[in-house]
Amino acid sequence: MSAEPYKCPFCEVAYVDKCIVTECVKAPHFGLVPKGESHRNGCNGEATDGGVSVTVKPLRAPKGVVVGEIDLPEALVSRRKTTRLRTPDDDDIGPPRDATEVQRRRRIVAGDPTIQSCFTTYNIRTIVEAYKRLRSRVHEAAVALKQKPGSDDYKKTFRTSLEFHPLVLNKVKLNYRIAFSNFRLFPSRENRIHNGDGAVSIDDNFIIIRDENNWPTTFEKTRVVPLTVKIARTLPPDSPTTHARALAELVQLALENKSIEWWAYGTPNLNDDQFGLVVESFDHLYWKNQYNRSAKAGEPKP
Structure with a gap:
């Protein structure tokens, strides 16, 4: 933007x-x-x-794979x-x-x-919105096939359909299933797009989102700990205006003691009894209803 x-x-x-x-x-x-x-x-x-002709989906898909008329980003790249x-x-x-x-x-x-000859984006918002549309399309198709949500057939349709669509996150080749993570999964040791819900707060240096769920520290899920998302309140001098607007909006949410549904790109690191996910850029942080508020691109005083 x-x-x-x-x-x-x-x-x-x-x-x-x-x-x-x-x-x-x-x-x-x-x-x-x-x-x-x-x-x-x-x-x-x-x-x-x-x-440049951009093809985001092949003409034929394997049996059981849902390929809808949805434009899906194929790669997350650095902002030019x-x-x-x-x-x-x-x-x-x-x-x-x-x-x-x-x-x-x-x-x-x-x-x-x-510049690449495929649908790329530097902002995870575009990827997240495409991911949600794809999941909705797969759900509708599975239900139309009389597959009950939660059944083995339904899960298989979901898994194979998401895996069919490639997604590269900063040169790491993944797909629309394994590129995303939430509190039900052990966080990958490599960068992924993580999703949760949590309250927004601020301190002297960071915007902080404390997820409302605990995240597993092992594949077996024998131990769970809190997860905190952080992004710096100080913007680099050459930052785009949309980053200033996003910062102002998060500060306002914190002042109002609001919770948000968030997505963040990065790697959660386990320190003592807590995961910490430090987001390096506002291009890599998105929340539901972002930019639909009246916050202006100037950070209010806490």
């Missing part, structure tokens, strides 16, 4: 967000404003003339650093002068080695 107004980075025609701020079944993308508008000076909105496309002598006013300038900008982006 980024601040409006949105524009094509090459020809600067106006964009409107589609499935970026609001949740929907399609992949996040931009649309032209007004409807019927077109790109300028030979631009097509892509870094190359043909664009901002690239300046305008020339140093540009006054930052008005669209590109001609087709030559549009082509120059497209070559800069096309030559970026970090």
